[in-house]
Amino acid sequence: MAWWAARLMAGTIFQSYFGTYPEGVITKWSCDMSIPYISSAAASMSKHNNWNGFVGAARRRLRLPACTGEQIRSDAMPWYISKYYGIDKFQVCETCYLDKLALTPFRKEFQRLSDHTDLEMWPCRLTDKNLSTATALEAALSRRDFEVFAKAEQIICSLVPCTADGILYGNWWTIPGCEKFNICEACYAGFVQTRDLDRFFQLSDRDTYTAYVCDFCPASPRFSQYMCKFGEMLDRGVFSYLSDFIMTFAGVPACPRIKGSGKARWWGYPEALFCHECFVDFVYQTPLGESLPINGEYMEQATICQIWSPRMRDLWLEVCRAGDPGSEESEAALAQFKTCCVQRFQVYEATISQIELIRTMQDIKRQTAFSDGMLSIRYSGMDSMATIFGNGDGHRHGNSSLGWFNTSYGAQSKQYWNSFTQGLSDANRTEDWVRIAQLENLWKQVE
Structure with missing residues (x-):
């Protein structure tokens, strides 16, 4: 400190x-x-x-523990509730009360709960995990109007949480003309209504019988980008900073980078394929963006995007600067770029694929070792119980390498323990890590 x-x-x-x-x-x-x-x-x-x-x-x-947002016993710590607004199921742990309310104008709106006698399990409603509540509080504080927060929280507390598990049924909102962007009712109350942005949104007619992850949930693929654009929109006071981004990228899968992706739409050339995100975000805005022979073609087989890295984007820009589309200079530069992409894919198959195979084998060995470790502990306990209650057969079990034990359980426990230690050693062999480093260096030469 x-x-x-x-x-x-x-x-x-x-x-x-x-x-x-x-x-x-x-x-x-x-x-x-x-x-x-x-x-x-x-x-x-x-x-x-x-x-x-x-x-x-x-x-x-x-002296207070960190707030994890998990349910804890109501008598585990002091709790605070709203004085004047009957917000059902809204309790704040003392940790969050001090950090987020005690030194703000809203401290007068809360009181310590001192006469609660029924033992219950409560989650803190102001935990950092509840983004809709946190942003509603921020909006209310900036407007110096506690009623704004109270109205939002009355709605949020009555709904299922916005989590990575998704939400069934309920109401969803989107912006006009965009069916692939949806936010849940809790986020609508916390993010939108508290800032009087209702006029920019409309009810969505999406299927409510399938669990859907809210686009303002941290588990959403573009959560961080949406939050940045949302903040920029508030800072500049122009809603299009958010809506333009949503209209462009909502429903667009994230670039797979070196992981590869199958069953997806691709753009580009047979020798050089570009993913949906990189096409929209980069390639389409370049002079050759509208002259690609492969334009949104669906492909079952897995492949990699050839244009996500800074090096490959620089090479593409060199092609665009070589001459007008279709000119001799442009075609020559394009042919060279395709050759580079073919070589890059060959190196990918010889390096990244091998790295993934080595790491998969390491994981298998590690999981097998941990299973043997658990069996060793279990058999050790069985050996101890048999010894305590005199259930041995009067013979010693084992051999010169394992050691000798009162029961066969002890010998089996030792054998599993040896397998555990050997398995961990095999999963972390120096030669595997050296090989991975060598392959990564080869890949970096073309990446």
Whole structure:
């Protein structure tokens, strides 16, 4: 904490209270100033030279466990609820209350729950995992209107969570003209309604009988991109920053890169195929983007995208700069590019495919070893129980290499243990890792 705290407190009246640890102290640290309640308390109390108040606040917060969002017993820690709005099933653990509410104008809207006697299992509703709730709180704080948050949370708490497992039934929203983008009702309440963006969305008529992962869920393939565009849209105040991106990329599979992909649509040439994402994001915007002989053709066999890496994109731009499409110069540069792609694919089959095979075999050996380890523990327990209750047959079991045991269970346990250690050793052979490094270096020469 020392170096970051000193940096945060530099120039404040608390600066003299911080220093560096003595040299030679070697241990792992986590920065306590990264905890919102502690950093906010430091900033607030330094203005009033209240060092003891800051120390007390820091101690209170550091005694609390991190909020995981999992259900815990209602008597495991203090909980907070809304004073004036009856939000059903809305409870906030003390950790999240301190970090997200205690030092905000909304602290007066909550009270500590002190007379709860029924033992229940509760999840904290302000955990970082609940993005719709977190963004609703952020919007309400920026508008200084707690009712905005309360209305959103009344809806969110009544719905199933937005998770990677997807959602059955329910209401879904999209933007006009885009059937492949859908957000769930909880995210609509938290992201859209709290910012008065309702007019830009409409109810979706998608099939509700199939589980669907919300596009604003972290498990969605384009979640991070959607969030960046959503933030840019809010910052600039122009909805098209988000809607244009959605219209372009919604439903477009992510580039497979070196993993390869089958049963997909491809663009480009027989010798050089481009995935849907790279075509839309890059190739289509270049002079040769509209003259590809393969245009969205569906292919069953697995192949790789030839245009996702910076090197291959630079080579493609050189082809585009060589001359007008169809000219002799352009055709010559294009032929050279195709030759490069063919060679690249050959190297891919000789390197990446082999790397995947080696790693698959390592995983199999590792899983087999762990199975043998579990069997060793099980047979060891059986050996101990048989010995304690005198269920042995009076003979010693084993051999000179395994050792000798009171029961056959003990000998079997030792045999499984030897298989466990040998299997782990085989899964981490030095020659395999050296071979992987050599193959990766070969691939990098064409990548």
